[in-house]
Amino acid sequence: MKGLRLRDVVVGYGHGSSRLVAVDGVDLDVPEGQLVGLVGESGSGKSSLARAIVGLVNPLGGTIELDGRPLSSHGERKRPHPVQMVFQDPDSSLDPRMTVRESLSEALEWRKLGRAGLRAEIGRLLELVQLGSDTADRLPRALSGGQRQRVAIARALAAEPRVLVADEITSALDVSVQGAILNLIKQLQGELGFSMLLISHNLAVVRYVCDVTAVMYLGRIVEVAASEELVRAPRHPYSRSLLGALPQLGTSARTEWLALDAEAPDPKRPPAGCRFHPRCPVGPLASSDRQLCLAEDPQPGSEERPHRAACHFALD
Numbered sequence: 375m376k377g378l379r380l381r382d383v384v385v386g387y388g389h390g391s392s393r394l395v396a397v398d399g400v401d402l403d404v405p406e407g408q409l410v411g412l413v414g415e416s417g418s419g420k421s422s423l424a425r426a427i428v429g430l431v432n433p434l435g436g437t438i439e440l441d442g443r444p445l446s447s448h449g450e451r452k453r454p455h456p457v458q459m460v461f462q463d464p465d466s467s468l469d470p471r472m473t474v475r476e477s478l479s480e481a482l483e484w485r486k487l488g489r490a491g492l493r494a495e496i497g498r499l500l501e502l503v504q505l506g507s508d509t510a511d512r513l514p515r516a517l518s519g520g521q522r523q524r525v526a527i528a529r530a531l532a533a534e535p536r537v538l539v540a541d542e543i544t545s546a547l548d549v550s551v552q553g554a555i556l557n558l559i560k561q562l563q564g565e566l567g568f569s570m571l572l573i574s575h576n577l578a579v580v581r582y583v584c585d586v587t588a589v590m591y592l593g594r595i596v597e598v599a600a601s602e603e604l605v606r607a608p609r610h611p612y613s614r615s616l617l618g619a620l621p622q623l624g625t626s627a628r629t630e631w632l633a634l635d636a637e638a639p640d641p642k643r644p645p646a647g648c649r650f651h652p653r654c655p656v657g658p659l660a661s662s663d664r665q666l667c668l669a670e671d672p673q674p675g676s677e678e679r680p681h682r683a684a685c686h687f688a689l690d
Contacts, residue, residue, distance in 0.1 A: 375403065375405060375441075375442065376405065376406040376441055377403065377404050377405040377406040377407075377408070377440070377441070377537075377569050378403070378404035378427070378438070378439070378440055378445075378457070378537050378569060378571070379402075379403050379404075379437075379438075379439045379440075379442075380400055380401060380402040380403070380423075380427070380436065380437070380438050380439075381401050381436055381437045381439075382399050382400070382401065382435060382436040382437070383397055383399070383400045383401075383402075383423065383426060383433050383435070383436035383437070383438060384397060384398060384399060384400075384433055384434040384435035384436055385397035385419070385422045385423065385425075385426045385431055385433050385434060386434045392642070393642070394641055394642050395434075395593060395641070395644075396419045396422035396423075396593055396641065397419045397422050397423045397426065397433075397593050398419075398592075398593035398594055398644075399436070399594065400419075400423060400436070400590075400593075400594065400595055401595065401674075401677075402423075402588055402595060402598075404537060404569050404570070404571050405569065406441075406536075406569055407567055407568075407569060408569055408570075408585045408586065409560075409563055409569070409570045409572060409583055409584040409585050409586075410569075410570070410571050410572070410584055410585065410586045410587070410588065411571075411572045411573075411574065411579075411580030411581075411583065411584035411586070411587040411588065411601060412571060412572070412573045412574075412580075412587075412588050412590055413573075413574055413575060413576070413577055413580050413587060413588070413589055413590065413616060414575065414589060414590035414591055414616075415575060415591075415616075415638065416575060417638065417641060418590045418591055418592060418593070419590055419592070419593040419594075419641075420541070420573045420590055421541055421542075421573065423590075424459060424539050424541050424571070424573055425459075426438065427445075427457055427459075427537075427539055427571070428455065428457050428458070428459045428539055429445075429446075429455065429457075430459075440456060440457070440536065440537070445457065452484060453484060453533075454481075454484055454533035454534075454535075455533070455535075456535055456536040456537065457535060457536065457537040457538075457539060458530040458531075458533050458535035458537075458538055458539070459530065459538075459539040459540075459541065460523075460526050460527055460530050460538065460539070460540045460541065460543050461526065461541055461543075462541050462542035462543060462545055462546055463546050464514070464519070464522035464523045464525065464526040464546075465514065465522065467526050467529070468514045468522060468525060468526060468529075469514075470513065470514050470515060471513075472513075473510065473511050473512060473513055474500075474509050474510050474511070474512055474513075474514075474517075474525050475496055475510040475511055477525065477529055478496045478499060478500075478510075478525075478528060478529060478532055479492060479496065481529045481532035481533060482495055482496070482532050484533075495532075496510055497510075499528040499531060499532060500528060502528065502531065502562065502565075503524040503525070503527050503528045503531075503558060503562075504524065504558060505521060505524050505525070505528070509521065509525070518551075519546065519547050519548065519551065520547055520548070520551035520554065520555060523543060523544075523546075523547060523555055524555070524558070527543075527558070527559075527562070531562070531566070535568055536568060536569065537568060537569045537570065537571065538563075538568050538569070538570045538571075539570070539571045539573070540559065540570060540571070540572045540573065541573045542573055542574055542575070543555060543559075543572075544556060544574075544579060545574070545575070545576075552579075556579065556582060556583055559572070559583060560583055570584075572584055576620070577604075577605065577616050577617060577620055578620050580601060581601045581602065581604075581605050584601050585600065585601060586598065586599070586600055586601060587599060587600075587601045587604045589604070589610060589612060589613045589616065591612050591649060591650055592638065592639065592641055592644055592649045592650070593641065593644070593649075594649065594684065595674060595684070596610045596612055596613070596650065596674070596683065596684045596685070597609060597610040597612075597613045597674070597681075597682065597683040597684070597685075598674065598681070598682050599680065599681040599682070600680065600681070603680075603681055604681075605617065607681075608689070609681060609683035609685065609688040609689050610650075610683040610684065610685045610688060610689075611650065611654050611655055611656050611657070611685065611689070612650050612653075612654075613683075614689070615653075615655075636652055636653040638653070639652055646668065646669065646671075647666075647667050647668045647669045647670055647671060648667040648668075648670075648671060648672050648684075648685070648686065649671075650685075651667040651668060654667065656687060656689070657687070664686070664687060666686050667686055667687075670686070672684045672685050672686045
């Protein structure tokens, strides 16, 4: 497969009794030229998976491949990493002491452009993210949150990535700015053709941008489907609970059993069987004949199926 392919990826932190397995056996595909969304509550393992993909943490197991080769083998001394990341808070990726020009110049060093070429390329990158050329000589603190996030996107694009990983890139922004950033991402992907993994806790955001959506719960992928299909007919109870938090995407007929009252289990001690069963509105708490959920871990099914759900009693 052309694109990014993850198989049985495990990411953990700590040792012994304090060890936390944040990502536990994840399979995920980001095909070439597609936008894939990854949604789930805070603490579900989304950001840990993103950091493993871009090499900020080392997986404990599994494989991460690009175009059928280990991602680590794609590194070249003269080129940046082929997968770049845009973080939730642009302040974490922009040096407050460096002007926009200096930040972009640093990201472009690998191209050896010369003074005139560098100036032209910085202008092109700023134009791509819809910022004026006067932005180049300003410090991050002189920019709005939306402008800083656009600079962070431009900096990632300076590496000419094959895959862009965007981790909650709108959640730190004002609501009025979020839509503009999402529109920009869609436009850039169409123009430049990179693949993208968009991480969010908001299904509405992912539905708007992405071709395919994967739902993550307590370190595992529990449902994968085309974005419109997942919103129209979610098969996993957890996916329906996420929709329940967004009334504009749900229907009144669903909302009576979508709410999750119980707290999420401790990720250091995940429950046996289906990890969602202590909160599931259609599992053993609701039906005593569904004890299978307590003992057997459900699998998402064949990769060939366009809509997969890791649930013993997946809903049609």
